[in-house]
Each structure stands twice: as structure tokens, then as C-alpha cells.
Amino acid sequence: QLxxxxxxxxxxxPSETLSLTCIVSGGSISSSSYYxxxxxxxxxxxxxxxxxxxxxxxxxxxxxxxxxxxISVDTSKDDFSLKLTSVTAADTAVYYCASGGYESFDxxxxxxxxxxxx
Amino acid sequence: EIVLTQSPDFQSVTPKEKVTITCRASQNIGSSLxxxxxxxxxxxxxxxxxxxxxxxxxxxxxxxxxxxxHFTLTINGLEAEDAATYYCHQSTALPFTFGPGTKVDIK
Numbered sequence: 001q002l003x004x005x006x007x008x009x010x011x012x013x014p015s016e017t018l019s020l021t022c023i024v025s026g027g028s029i030s031s032s033s034y035y036x037x038x039x040x041x042x043x044x045x046x047x048x049x050x051x052x053x054x055x056x057x058x059x060x061x062x063x064x065x066x067x068x069x070x071i072s073v074d075t076s077k078d079d080f081s082l083k084l085t086s087v088t089a090a091d092t093a094v095y096y097c098a099s100g101g102y103e104s105f106d107x108x109x110x111x112x113x114x115x116x117x118x
Numbered sequence: 119e120i121v122l123t124q125s126p127d128f129q130s131v132t133p134k135e136k137v138t139i140t141c142r143a144s145q146n147i148g149s150s151l152x153x154x155x156x157x158x159x160x161x162x163x164x165x166x167x168x169x170x171x172x173x174x175x176x177x178x179x180x181x182x183x184x185x186x187x188h189f190t191l192t193i194n195g196l197e198a199e200d201a202a203t204y205y206c207h208q209s210t211a212l213p214f215t216f217g218p219g220t221k222v223d224i225k
Binding site for chain 2: 019046047048049053060061062064096097100102103104105106107108109110111
């Protein structure tokens with residue numbers, strides 16, 4: 001079974017770049033069977049889809065974040081990454097990585113809390 | 119953007135009771151509706167995909183139904199371990215969106 005684990009700083013300063021990596025095990029990130037996604041949940045709020053990348057590197061982003069967002073895949077390390085620039089307090093959230101088909105998120109990481117604060 | 123609404127927001131239920139959660143979409147999404155279970159400090163779990171397909175390993179007490187704009191998640195015989203928040207998610211159109219969640223508490 002596919003397992004995912006988020007890693008990255010838990011604290012980011014306003015206006016800086018939030019960078020997270022999702023390490024994949026139990027399967028290959030190059031598999032054509034999977035898409036790879038990021039989802040977040042601000043404290044006390046619901047879930048927000050951030051974006052998805054295919055094994056070939058095709059990306060699909062939430063329009064509300066497109067200007068600041070980059071999602072990429074590193075097949076040599078079996079991981080994929082999220083970069084969100086110019087962060088504000090509104091970007092404080094638990095960030096989840098997930099995988100599945102294009103449409104459903106079949107497997108999720110445990111999530112990592114990222115706080116934006118000076 | 120497709121908006122999903124869920125009802126109820128919160129439900130307190132006795133074990134073995136039946137729980138029904140509704141998800142409504144702002145436009146026709148066919149069967150592109152999925153259900154997830156979130157518990158604190160745990161990885162979220164996919165329960166149902168494409169409205170009614172149970173995901174691998176999900177207990178049979180969880181079932182889904184519906185199409186178009188009206189969907190339901192049913193838990194037949196609630197167990198204590200089912201205390202969680204449940205979210206629906208549509209994948210018909212980008213951006214993918216989630217419902218606001220339904221918190222299920224055990225009495």
C-alpha cells in the first residue's frame with residue numbers, strides 16, 4: 001500500500017516561500033497509475049485543494065493560488081514538492097500530500113502544520 | 119467553482135445507530151463525488167469514490183449513493199471508532215472542491 005509522508009519547516013515568515021516535500025513509499029512516483037496532490041486545512045476550517053501533478057509532470061492548480069504555486073515531481077528521489085511564495089498568515093494550515101487517480105485522493109499523508117508568523 | 123454543502127453540520131449519535139450525511143452540489147456533477155473521513159492526528163481516509171464505490175479496506179457499514187446534485191453517505195450501525203469529521207469532494211471540474219464537513223460525535 002502506498003504511504004506518504006510530508007516534510008518541511010513548521011514555521012515560515014510572512015512574505016517568504018513555503019516549501020514542503022512528500023516522500024512516497026510502497027510504490028513508484030513514476031507509476032502511470034497515480035496522480036500526486038496537495039491539500040490544506042486552515043485551523044478550524046475545511047479542506048482546500050491546492051493542486052495536482054501527474055507522473056509526467058502535468059500540473060493542475062487551484063486558480064486562487066496559481067500565481068504563487070509550483071508543484072513538481074522528482075522521480076530520482078520518489079518524492080514531490082510544493083512551493084508557495086509570498087506567504088501570509090492566511091496560508092497557515094495543516095498541509096497534506098495525497099495520491100490516487102486524477103479524481104480521487106486514495107492515500108494521504110498524516111499532514112504537517114505550517115505556521116506563517118514572524 | 120462548484121460549491122458543495124453538507125448537512126447536518128454536527129451529529130451526536132448513539133453506537134449502533136444509523137447515520138446519514140447529505141452532500142449537495144451547486145450544479146450537476148454526475149457521479150464524481152467522493153467521501154473522506156478525517157480524525158485528529160491521523161491520515162485522512164477515502165471511504166467512497168464515485169458516489170457509491172467503496173474503497174479497498176473500508177468497513178461494509180459505510181455506503182454511498184446519489185448522482186447529479188444530491189448525494190448521501192450512510193453509516194449503518196455506528197461504531198465508537200467512527201467518531202470523525204466527514205467531507206465530500208467533487209472532481210467534475212477544476213478547482214476540485216470540498217464540502218464544509220460533518221462532525222459525528224458519539225453519545
